[in-house]
Amino acid sequence: MRKSEWSDEELVELLKQMPKIKDYRHPRDIYQNLSRKKRKTVSWILPGIAAAAALFLFFILAPKFMDTNHYSINNAKQESTKEAKIAKDNSDASGMANQESQADKYSTLKKAEGQNDYAGKTAVYDDEIKGGVVLTYWVPDNQAQNLVPVSTIVKNTEGKDWLTLYNEHMANLNESEWGLSEFYPLQATLHYDNANETVIVDVPSDHPYRQGTATEQIFLGALKNDISSNSSVKTIKFTTNGEPGIELSNDFYEKLTITDVKKHAYLFYYPNGSDVPFLVPTLESYKDIKAAIDAMKSGIEEYQLQRSLLPNLAIQDVSANDNTLTITFAKDASLEDERLAVWSMEAILLTAKEFGFEKVVVSNPPAANIGPFDLTKEIKVPAAPNLRTIEK
Template sequence: MKKSEWSDKELMELLKEMPKIEDYRHPRDIYQNLPIKRRKKMPWLLPGLATAAALLLFFILIPKLMDGNQFSLDHAKQESTQEAKVAKEDNDSSGTANGDPQKDQATIMKKAELSNEKIAATAIYDDAANGETVLTYWVPDDQAQNLVPVSTIVNNAEGKDWLTLFNENMANLRETEWRLTDYYPLKATLSYDKVGETVIVDVPADHPYAQGSTSEVIFINTLKNLVASNSTAKKLRFKTNGQLGLEAGNNFYEELDVSPVKNHAYFFYYPNGSEVPFLVPSPEPFKDIKSALQAMGASIETHQLHGITLGINDVSSSGQTLTISFNENSSMNNDQQTVWSFEAILLTAKEFGFEKVIVNNPPIDKLGPFDLTQEIKVPIAPNLRETK
């Protein structure tokens, strides 16, 4: 038989490079279990078998060990990535719940500020007017039941009088878009007599304001309201093609006195298909502010006017300042509907000559753009709308 080509030294070096295999038996026990005859007859076989077994184990175990190590690394990376992802999702869903409390509060306050910005006032106030001219147009609703005041802010860099601006801008109203009657521009020429403090209304012979009593009433009331809400004029004078007098419906008009619009309560009017109301004065005036505010809790069905959502418990006044108290059992939400209701109260206060409103023991401090802990000025005009 051919002698092994491996020397003892080479085998020892090879075995040192192989994975360590430990056998906890005593060498004496190992040799006692070997057949003596086989040891004597084949002493050369043991080193070869050990070498072959070691090589076999080497080629079998090394790939598995390498694969196992790679799997462990990949698995560790995967778990680390997954844990980071979960941590991020938890952080996103809970904000900075386990972070800096000041940052948490700042985030909450920022969201609250954004929410309040969305709750807007609909009337025009001093800060919005900013010295420019405010014009109020009175537009009939689509059923010709109410005259809806619609206000706009007009730049008046050239210093024009109110009636010139009124005439220039009335063609820009978007009544159809607002779901109101397409009423402007008026089929009339309006001019102003400063000496007599009189607005002169000159209509053509074929004017449409003589087509029935409804058309007549709307036209006359529209003129009265627009003059009273935009100027200090005291009279209306009517002409037809330059000649004194106006035939309208069943009446003939030459002059009418104009008095300020006052002592009305404001209600919600929702045009058909609209979720945003106009704030509209009641058809009839009230004797005092308390009765007006109490009436605002109910609707006026005949004119499709809806009551406000705030209940007034008590009112008192001092000079031109009105103090109101809400019902003790009434809740006040910081939402758009409540802002509209509060604006209706402010506009009603303006109708009775008040310039400021104080809320006694307000249920909440902030209501949209209003600070209920401070005196609040009444609006300049209702229902701000943009024109073309």
């Protein structure tokens, strides 16, 4: 029947010969599939939900990536200061200008170091307070590893209590200028409950301190240290938006008791880009002053803390007598770098204070004085570490 033209009849004949097509499936299967099929018609729901969830997560996470991550910002800053330093080192030819600017930098740093009448000293001494109030704020360092105590003297207190002053001044701290993490002002309001001798810390419901264990530890640590350094209050109560309790990343707190653990050793912490250290207490506490002095001979690398006792100003022996600590330097002790020696002396004084001593006597002074310290007399321990001025 192969030919070039087909009549309608022939075509119809061909169509009628088309094979019969059968559904080979069993009728039961078809019947069962009916219900399944109905469900299949909404197949867009799953990808739809997935897309909605992804969008939702994106909106939740995006703002967090953008602002509150201040640690990384600080890291970036460090990086840039490092680069700047390298650049300075490399350009020896045009070194003069650079050196000048470097000198400028140091001088500003020195100014920042505390407008201290006593050159080289970093701590606050009783005779400097002159009727002011010393406030100590514990500020996390750039890596959020150490809490660095920073003290300031507030004059013209007009009889306000410590907590009012503390609240007033925390906004004025220049953490980043000091090479530390921006932490203050706290996203919380603190007030004092006279009757119960309790500090009540109220945070807003969107407070930033629930982001991670580190943040939680820093927040609680700073609060405890701040309150114990500035007052004798032993209890903190937390409220969120007036409701009792605070939710942090790991736990829910209603109350916190401050246990005065002292007996720390002071080590040096150099913020990036600074050659002036902060004197920072170790996390660990020691059983007696001897163990603490021993601990000061070595740094703690993982916390970026450096030794505060110099190899050339070694301490041979310490002995306690009431509230006076007597230290004996090694025979070959010398004062090579007086700046360092002053800070080292302050570290000894602050550590002695941690153990309850009020005065330190040097039994065999290698020189008549170390910087401002007259080694022939007994030296009073400082009132607070790391004096910095804050401007209103």
